[in-house]
Amino acid sequence: MKHRIGERLDRWTVGGLLVGLLVVAALGMAAARGVPTTVSAPAKPAKVEAIEGSKVKKVTLTEEGVGRLGLTTVAVTEAAGVKTMPYSALIYLPDGTTWAYVETAPLSFQREPVTVTRIEGDRVRLSQGPAVGAKVVAVGASELYGAETGIGK
Incomplete structure (x- = not known):
């Protein structure tokens, strides 16, 4: 099955947007639970x-x-x-x-x-x-x- 270039870009765009939305949702849920979203530097020994x-x-x-x-x-x-x-x-x-x-x-x-x-x-x-x-x-x-x-x- 042949795809036109316009169709392929649309699929990649939609896929990228979905992944981005999932990441934002995950960070929002972590923030709502009080889970730190950044990793602190390890303590010096x-x-x-x-x-x-x-x-x-x-x-x-x-x-x-x-x-x-x-x-x-x-x-x-x-x-x-x-x-x-x-x-x-x-x-x-x-x-x-x-x-x-x-x-x-x-x-x-x-x-x-x-x-x-x-x-x-x-x-x-x-x-x-x-x-x-x-x-x-x-x-x-x-x-x-x-x-x-x-x-x-």
Whole structure:
């Protein structure tokens, strides 16, 4: 069956109008129900805040951010008067200083300087650093440093 060009355009026009009307009707129904018609931007997984009087910043993660990093913390321990923490919690900065991220509140972390006296396998002996019992980040510390300093943005 042959169609003339005028007939084909009319069919496309009618079809387009019907689709348009369906979209408008769907949006109207969503608005009437109070359903949001726009998608909001996803929450950022980390919030970085300046600490007054310090060059170090506080990093607060969302639950999703912790999950993405697979972040884990381990308590600083003491045996025979020597504080230790996992080697994986140790961060070396380009200037040679050593640091660890300490959990200061649920989902909040702050970088603290540490002084290493010896590394024994997967443990680090400290002469200075977080208090015994403080939770240091054993997995995800380098990602926290990236978030704090803006590396990778």
